[in-house]
Structures are given as structure tokens and as C-alpha cells.
């Protein structure tokens with residue numbers, strides 16, 4: 325990668341982290357839609373999806389289980405921050421081992437905590453998976469206990485938004501509530517899929533403002549991500565949630581669906 329790449333200098337780019345199962349990138353169309361949305365927001369020319377798919381397929385061939393990271397930067401150039409008028413985006417595809425999360429997490433639940441690092445508010449960057457991830461880096465540096473699987477982050481106004489690498493759902497009274505991502509946060513592929521599956525199971529899903537008090541008062545919490553699928557939360561700090569309350573069918577359907585092409 326040339327030293328002049330703007331991804332390196334300014335985080336001027338986008339990325340997707342994609343599960344690979346049996347040689348196939350999972351949920352490809354959804355990942356590409358989010359990448360396209362990011363390109364439109366940042367005015368980075370959209371790469372031909374067929375070309376990206378060919379490159380992804382070549383890399384994933386023969387891989388039983390892994391992670392494909394697709395990075396798209398604005399490429400080189402421009403004077404200072406000012407982007408070049410005719411950028412030539414750079415594609416970086418890399419293959420990584422499957423993360424060693426316990427396979428039982430989705431049944432037994434995980435322990436999580438609160439993070440202190442706040443998320444800045446910027447509706448123009450909200451939802452897309454751009455390369456500026458310093459907030460998540462700072463939040464993830466807040467703990468080193470391997471028994472804590474995730475940390476929850478609030479925005480600068482104190483509203484709950486998401487985990488450092490996952491989206492959050494509150495389960496209460498047989499309904500799901502997930503924080504609005506209009507002002508910050510990443511609109512996860514896992515989040516979108518879980519919302520659809522809940523709809524198919526006639527479980528109502530609302531998006532809206534979520535306070536810390538609402539989180540603590542929930543019957544349970546769920547975390548979603550394109551690699552893990554869904555994790556029920558067994559404990560947030562000292563507060564335990566009763567696993568018996570979780571919508572087991574929905575979780576099982578999500579785990580079945582998340583790793584399909």
C-alpha cells in the first residue's frame with residue numbers, strides 16, 4: 325500500500341468484515357449495499373460489484389471458515405485533506421482466521437460492561453462503516469479481562485448506541501427495542517437481519533432513543549454482528565439477566581441464517 329494512501333492518512337475509506345463459510349462470503353449483497361451507501365456518502369466512486377465478487381471468491385476458495393476483510397479507500401492524493409477530483413479507489417481484500425469466541429456463547433450468553441469513551445455525534449457518518457474507528461479503539465482499550473465479551477457505548481449526550489463491535493437490542497415484554505442510529509453508530513448487517521427475522525416471527529421491533537436506565541430495566545439484552553450472529557447477554561457489570569427470558573427460537577433462526585451465503 326503506497327504511503328500516500330488516504331485511508332492511512334485520514335481514515336478516508338470504508339470497510340466490511342464478512343464471514344466466510346464453505347468458500348462463500350456470507351450475506352454478500354447486504355455487505356455490498358452498506359459499502360455502496362458509504363461510497364455515496366463519502367463520494368468515493370463505487371467499485372464494480374462483479375469485480376469485487378470475483379476477487380472475494382478467489383480469496384475465499386477452499387476456506388472452510390474464516391473472515392474476509394474488504395477495505396476500500398479513496399486511494400492516493402489530494403492536497404492535504406482536500407480529496408482529489410478524480411479519485412482512484414484502492415481495494416484491499418484480506419483473509420483472517422475465524423475468531424475464537426466460544427461456540428456456546430449464543431446459548432449461554434456473554435458478560436459485558438459499560439465503556440466510558442463516548443461516541444461523537446455526526447449524522448453524515450452515522451450508519452456507514454467508515455475507517456475512522458478511534459472511538460472503538462479507545463473503548464476496547466478500557467478492559468483486558470477475557471471474560472468480558474463486549475462493552476456498551478453511549479453517545480456524547482449519554483444515550484446508549486451500540487457495543488464496540490456489535491449492535492444492541494433490548495428485549496422487554498416480548499418486544500425488541502434497538503437504539504436509533506441516526507446520529508452515530510454502525511448499521512450492522514447482523515442488526516438488519518435480526519430485525520427482519522423478528523418481523524417474520526411477529527416480534528415487534530422499535531428503533532428509538534435508549535437510556536441507560538432502559539437497558540438496566542430490560543428483560544434481556546441481545547448483541548448482533550455479522551460474524552457472531554447474536555449473543556444474549558447473561559450479565560452487564562453486576563446485573564444479571566435471566567436466560568430463560570430470551571426468545572430462543574429467534575436466536576436459533578438467526579444463528580442458522582447468519583452463516584449462509
Ligand SMILES: Cc1ncc(COP(=O)(O)O)c(C=O)c1O
Nearest residue numbers: 488489490510512513514549550
Ligand atoms: C462499531 C460497530 N458497530 C456495529 C457492528 C456490527 O456490524 P455487523 O453486523 O455488520 O458486523 C460492528 C462490527 O464490527 C462495529 O464495528
